[in-house]
Amino acid sequence: MDLDTSGIIGQSTSLRDVFRILAKVAPTDSTVLVTGESGTGKELLVRALHSNSQRRSMPFVPINCGAIPKELLESELFGHEKGAFTHAIRSRPGRFELADGGTIFLDEIGEMDLTLQVKILRVLQEKEIERVGGAGVKKVDVRIVAATNRDLEREVAAGRFREDLYYRLNVIPLHLPALRERGGDILVLAEHFMRRFCERKGRRCLTLAPDTRKVLAAYSWPGNVRELENFMERLSILADDDVVPPADLPRKILDEVGDIVSLPEPTPPDPLPVAAGAASGGVPAGFSWPTITDLRDKGMNLKDFLDTVEERLLDEALTMAEGVKNQAAEILGIKRTTLIEKLKKKRSDS
Ligand SMILES: Nc1ncnc2c1ncn2[C@@H]1O[C@H](COP(=O)(O)OP(=O)(O)OP(=O)(O)O)[C@@H](O)[C@H]1O
Numbered sequence: 001m002d003l004d005t006s007g008i009i010g011q012s013t014s015l016r017d018v019f020r021i022l023a024k025v026a027p028t029d030s031t032v033l034v035t036g037e038s039g040t041g042k043e044l045l046v047r048a049l050h051s052n053s054q055r056r057s058m059p060f061v062p063i064n065c066g067a068i069p070k071e072l073l074e075s076e077l078f079g080h081e082k083g084a085f086t087h088a089i090r091s092r093p094g095r096f097e098l099a100d101g102g103t104i105f106l107d108e109i110g111e112m113d114l115t116l117q118v119k120i121l122r123v124l125q126e127k128e129i130e131r132v133g134g135a136g137v138k139k140v141d142v143r144i145v146a147a148t149n150r151d152l153e154r155e156v157a158a159g160r161f162r163e164d165l166y167y168r169l170n171v172i173p174l175h176l177p178a179l180r181e182r183g184g185d186i187l188v189l190a191e192h193f194m195r196r197f198c199e200r201k202g203r204r205c206l207t208l209a210p211d212t213r214k215v216l217a218a219y220s221w222p223g224n225v226r227e228l229e230n231f232m233e234r235l236s237i238l239a240d241d242d243v244v245p246p247a248d249l250p251r252k253i254l255d256e257v258g259d260i261v262s263l264p265e266p267t268p269p270d271p272l273p274v275a276a277g278a279a280s281g282g283v284p285a286g287f288s289w290p291t292i293t294d295l296r297d298k299g300m301n302l303k304d305f306l307d308t309v310e311e312r313l314l315d316e317a318l319t320m321a322e323g324v325k326n327q328a329a330e331i332l333g334i335k336r337t338t339l340i341e342k343l344k345k346k347r348s349d350s
């Protein structure tokens with residue numbers, strides 16, 4: 001089965017390493033622990049994990065363990081019986097039961113308190129749950145995927161996270177590198193977001209001046225992809241001209257990078273892997289001719305498939321052309337008007 005990483009943009013070696021593990025682990029039922037700084041795309045990755053798994057047609061149930069008050073979290077996860085506590089006027093299934101057959105995503109697991117950690121451990125070991133105030137246990141068939149931006153080993157050392165649970169969760173660790181460690185992906189993502197926001201707002205695609213590109217590539221992006229995404233949205237609204245000069249960037253970013261003249265040229269994006277046969281007109285790596293079984297597996301019909309292929313190539317051409325439509329059309333060997341029509345159609349579909 002080919003890996004579907006749609007929506008996760010980037011071609012850096014460090015991200016491709018993540019995709020490689022993802023491709024191996026997705027079809028299994030193993031527990032996965034995703035780590036990475038805030039905004040690195042952990043949730044996006046977990047969703048890709050589920051949609052590439054055998055469980056893809058079954059529920060995907062996320063729960064943010066850090067956002068729910070701890071008194072409520074247990075009944076959210078495991079459900080409760082009528083009368084279990086003051087406001088339990090009727091019985092309710094928890095997220096584990098709702099996820100039966102599918103995947104539960106325990107987001108921000110590092111925030112969960114120790115008493116609840118024991119109960120999660122039990123689900124992992126016994127594959128059964130007990131509702132709050134319930135009289136017995138129920139079997140559930142759920143794949144558990146957890147994520148955290150905390151250093152769980154440190155949490156274990158500090159006595160805030162159970163060591164046994166840590167090992168149980170960390171069967172397959174998937175670490176998302178910080179954006180600043182992804183080299184050329186910073187600008188690939190910046191241009192992708194810029195194009196998306198401009199298309200959404202129906203304004204001409206903005207381009208980044210060479211010095212602006214240098215600054216964005218040199219900045220440390222502590223909020224990672226989320227920060228870059230929000231920042232591009234802001235630029236797409238506030239920029240006055242079609243070419244964004246460094247002066248349009250906020251003080252915070254300019255102050256951090258210092259003197260623009262002494263900044264290095266941005267790292268170019270890592271080249272996409274090409275199979276041995278490709279040079280002689282073969283098929284690129286990661287590409288295999290789809291069969292009807294593949295389409296059925298993905299729940300796609302012919303049109304869905306062709307649309308996906310077209311969208312990916314349009315995106316790639318626009319990135320190569322830095323958003324210049326004439327050039328992108330030329331790369332694709334189609335007329336500029338045809339390209340614009342396709343983009344318009346794409347926008348109205350999304
Ligand atoms: N590689 C990527 N390509 C495209 N969009 C991305 C990528 N990585 C992250 N994003 C976008 O960035 C935002 C943050 O991603 P996400 O919520 O998955 O991060 P997170 O690691 O779960 O963050 P947090 O720890 O704060 O919960 C989302 O809008 C997501 O769509």
Ligand SMILES: [Mg+2]
Pocket residue numbers: 042043107
């Ligand atoms: Mg998240």
